[in-house]
Amino acid sequence: xxxxxxxxxxxxxxxxxxxxxxxxxxxxxxxxxxxxxxxxxxxxxxxxxxxxxxxxxxxxxxxxxxxxxxxxxxxxxxxxxxxxxxxxxxxxxxxxxxxxxxxxxxxxxxxxxxxxxxxxxxxxxx
Amino acid sequence: xxxxxxxxxxxxxxxxxxxxxxxxxxxxxxxxxxxxxxxxxxxxxxxxxxxxxxxxxxxxxxxxxxxxxxxxxxxxxxxxxxxxxxxxxxxxxxxxxxxxxxxxxxxxxxxxxxxxxxxxxxxxxxxxxxxxxxxxxxxxxxxxxxxxxxxxxxxxxxxxxxxxxxxxxxxxxxxxxxxxxxxxxxxxxxxxxxxxxxxxxxxxxxxxxxxxxxxxxxxxxxxxxxxxxxxxxxxxxxxxxxxxxxxxxxxxxxxxxxxxxxxxxxxxxxxxxxxxxxxxxxxxxxxxxxxxxxxxxxxxxxxxxxxxxxxxxxxxxxxxxxxxxxxxxxxxxxxxxxxxxxxxxxxxxxxxxxxxxxxxxxxxxxxxxxxxxxxx
Numbered sequence: 001x002x003x004x005x006x007x008x009x010x011x012x013x014x015x016x017x018x019x020x021x022x023x024x025x026x027x028x029x030x031x032x033x034x035x036x037x038x039x040x041x042x043x044x045x046x047x048x049x050x051x052x053x054x055x056x057x058x059x060x061x062x063x064x065x066x067x068x069x070x071x072x073x074x075x076x077x078x079x080x081x082x083x084x085x086x087x088x089x090x091x092x093x094x095x096x097x098x099x100x101x102x103x104x105x106x107x108x109x110x111x112x113x114x115x116x117x118x119x120x121x122x123x124x125x126x
Numbered sequence: 127x128x129x130x131x132x133x134x135x136x137x138x139x140x141x142x143x144x145x146x147x148x149x150x151x152x153x154x155x156x157x158x159x160x161x162x163x164x165x166x167x168x169x170x171x172x173x174x175x176x177x178x179x180x181x182x183x184x185x186x187x188x189x190x191x192x193x194x195x196x197x198x199x200x201x202x203x204x205x206x207x208x209x210x211x212x213x214x215x216x217x218x219x220x221x222x223x224x225x226x227x228x229x230x231x232x233x234x235x236x237x238x239x240x241x242x243x244x245x246x247x248x249x250x251x252x253x254x255x256x257x258x259x260x261x262x263x264x265x266x267x268x269x270x271x272x273x274x275x276x277x278x279x280x281x282x283x284x285x286x287x288x289x290x291x292x293x294x295x296x297x298x299x300x301x302x303x304x305x306x307x308x309x310x311x312x313x314x315x316x317x318x319x320x321x322x323x324x325x326x327x328x329x330x331x332x333x334x335x336x337x338x339x340x341x342x343x344x345x346x347x348x349x350x351x352x353x354x355x356x357x358x359x360x361x362x363x364x365x366x367x368x369x370x371x372x373x374x375x376x377x378x379x380x381x382x383x384x385x386x387x388x389x390x391x392x393x394x395x396x397x398x399x400x401x402x403x404x405x406x407x408x409x410x411x412x413x414x415x416x417x418x419x420x421x422x423x424x425x426x427x428x429x430x431x432x433x434x435x436x437x438x439x440x441x442x443x444x445x446x447x448x449x450x451x452x453x454x455x456x457x458x459x460x461x462x463x464x465x466x467x468x469x470x471x472x473x474x475x476x477x478x479x480x481x482x483x484x485x486x487x488x489x490x491x492x493x494x495x496x497x498x499x500x501x502x
Contacts, residue, residue, distance in 0.1 A: 024255040024264065027500065028248035032241075034496045035489055038350060039241040042488070045342050046234040046335075055334045118474045119327045 080108035148190035152402030159400070160185035163295075172302035175386075176275065176393045180295060183397020184405075194398070204395040208290070211283055213392040214276035215360040220385025221276070221487070222340075222364025223377045225455065229480040231335050232328035235435070236447065236478070240485025242431030243451025244493045246271030246424020250416045257412055262286055265497040267413055270297045271420025272490030273304070273454035279396065280357055281494045285502055291399035292410040296417035298393075304457045305464075307418070311425045312449050312465050320436055321469035323444040325478045336369040343488070351495030353502075358491050424452040428482065450479035453486035 021027060050056065079088055088107060095102050110116070141147055163181030167174040186192070186201075194201035207213045230237060251268035259267060266286040269278045270293060278297040282290045300307065313321075340362035348355040367377035432448025446466045450458040462479035 021500075022255075022261045024248075024252040024261075027261065027265075027497075028252060030500065031248055031493055031496045032245065035244050035492050036238070036241045038347065038492045039237045039485060039489055041346060042343060043234040043237045045346065046231055046237070046339060049335050049338050049342065050231070053332055053334045055332045057330075115327065115474065115477070118324075118472060 077104040078106040078108075080106075082109070083107055143191060145190045145192070150190075150402060152406050153188040153190065156188040156400060156402045156405060157185050159405075160188070160397075166299075166302075173298055175389060176298050177302070179390055179393035180298065180397040180400075183394040184291075184400040185397075187398045187401045201398060204391050205398065207391055208279065208283060208395040208399075209287075211280055211356070213388050213395070214280040215356045216388040217276040217385060217392060218357050218361040219364040219380050220382075220388070221455070222361040222366075223368045223381035223385075225361070225365055225368075225484055225487070226480065227336065227339055227365060227484055228331045229328055229477050230484050231331045231339055233478070233481050235439075236443075236481035237485040237488075238435070239428050239431055239448045239451040239482035240487075240489040241451070242448065243424045243428035243453075243482070243486055244272065244489045245427030246420040246422070246452065247490070247493050249423035249427075250420035253416050253419055254412075257416075259409075259412075260286075261501050263289055265501050266293055267416050268420060269293075269490065269494055269497075270300065270413075270417040271424045271452070272486070272493060273297070273301050273421065273424070273452040273458065274487060274490045275301065276392070277357065277487075277490050277494050279392065280354075281497065284498060288404065289409065289413065291396065291401075291405050292413040293417075294396040295400065296414050299414075300417050300421050301454045301457065304421075304452075304454050305461055307421050308425045308449050308452075308458065308461045309465050311422055312429055312446055312461075315426060315429045316433065316445050318469060320433065320445050321466060322473065323436065323441060324470065324473055325444050325447075325475065326442065328477060333369070333371070337366065340365045340369070347488070347492065347495075351492060351499065353498035354491050354495035357494075358488070361487070361491070421452065425449045428452060428486075444473070444475055444478065447475055447479040447482055450483040451486040451489065453483065453490050455483050455487060456480065458486070459483040 021030075077088075077092075091107055092104060095104055160181045163177050163184065166172045167177035167181060186194075192201075195205060196202075247268040247270075249268075250271050251264045254264035254267045255261065262285040266278075266282040266289060269281045272278065275294065275297050279290065279294055282293045286293070344355075344359050344362040347358050351358075364377075364380045367373045367380055428448035428451035429445055430448070431451075432443065432445030435443045435448075436445045444462075444466060446462045446469075447459075450462045452458050459476055459479035459482075463474070463476040466473040466475040
């Protein structure tokens with residue numbers, strides 16, 4: 001039940017907003033609906049912000065089926081300091097074992113963090 | 127003879143002005159409560175930064191004849207900071223500067239877990255009204271389930287200032303006990319397979335998203351729920367300091383110096399409300415019990431909604447992150463991580479749980495704003 005109480009004062013009208021309801025179940029239902037409603041609205045806002053974001057990285061299309069250009073075959077990969085030729089050969093052989101269409105651009109030590117390790121483990125499980 | 131009389135009168139005056147003349151058993155009991163809280167703070171290290179000033183405030187509040195609140199002085203000024211809701215928004219400025227909304231922005235569907243965990247607030251509200259508390263008092267007690275100290279104090283001051291001490295102590299005590307309260311509920315409501323679910327890595331979030339979100343959030347919630355505009359506005363301002371990249375000095379001040387100073391005042395002022403006549407009541411025991419009930423129900427609500435999302439997403443969301451929806455940043459997210467890691471040593475849920483965790487802060491503030499609009 002919704003009701004309002006108006007109190008008269010000599011100089012002014014005081015507007016007193018009484019509690020809308022005192023039924024705890026009704027209070028719970030109304031409040032949970034508002035909380036869900038506002039947070040769903042925020043969720044939609046977040047999606048909208050992501051949608052209109054002009055700075056988000058564009059998706060790169062993989063050119064898997066396109067054979068590598070002959071010139072590219074002769075390009076040597078950039079190898080970081082501290083990686084010996086034997087390691088480079090092993091990595092190149094492993095990549096070559098996947099078939100044509102793959103090219104090694106650079107070989108460098110991976111920066112290891114728990115998040116990246118977790119991602120790599122997940123990828124290896126797929 | 128005159129000297130002896132003067133001496134006796136003086137001694138009597140000193141005695142009458144001393145705290146001993148009006149010291150009661152209740153004061154002694156509350157000073158003991160202060161000692162217990164100090165023990166929890168320093169020995170057990172349960173939220174020591176908050177519990178130690180609360181405990182010391184409790185001891186100070188139970189010295190009779192101090193006249194702390196009779197004339198303007200440091201204690202009255204601190205009390206004004208609480209009475210006029212100055213400290214909670216300032217704390218939120220610091221909290222905002224410390225909060226990373228990235229996980230929430232990367233996976234916005236987890237915001238629903240922050241909403242679901244608010245069921246603890248309203249379960250306690252129903253319980254409190256069944257025990258005979260008024261709707262306003264019940265609302266202030268229920269917010270303990272939001273596991274958010276500044277919001278609990280903010281709401282209590284407006285809706286039930288007479289219960290502020292008990293509510294603040296219950297809220298901060300249970301926040302420090304989150305690692306003990308939550309795991310049994312989480313394990314009870316989930317299967318081993320659900321707990322072992324490994325979630326996909328979150329996408330990177332751009333600076334544009336990080337800056338626009340707090341601005342949009344302030345506008346939306348500030349217009350929808352003006353009673354919490356100060357609280358949420360300060361949270362988002364602090365976050366803007368952090369994310370803008372050009373206000374490092376302000377961000378540093380907000381999350382360190384300012385936050386520490388205001389924490390001292392807020393916690394000491396809260397402790398000062400714990401005088402024997404206000405605190406030693408049956409209501410306090412009921413509030414402590416209702417607070418625990420609120421935490422358990424909030425955790426259960428988040429985990430159950432997490433299970434729904436687990437099934438709806440095709441087993442891609444680990445239901446354990448739902449428990450982090452009870453705010454208590456970042457403690458609740460750490461609990462999700464620890465329980466998930468026990469179920470599967472390759473499970474890293476911390477960043478995933480931070481999404482519902484920060485959503486819980488917003489959700490609790492929204493719940494507080496709705497109750498202020500409805501009941502106040």
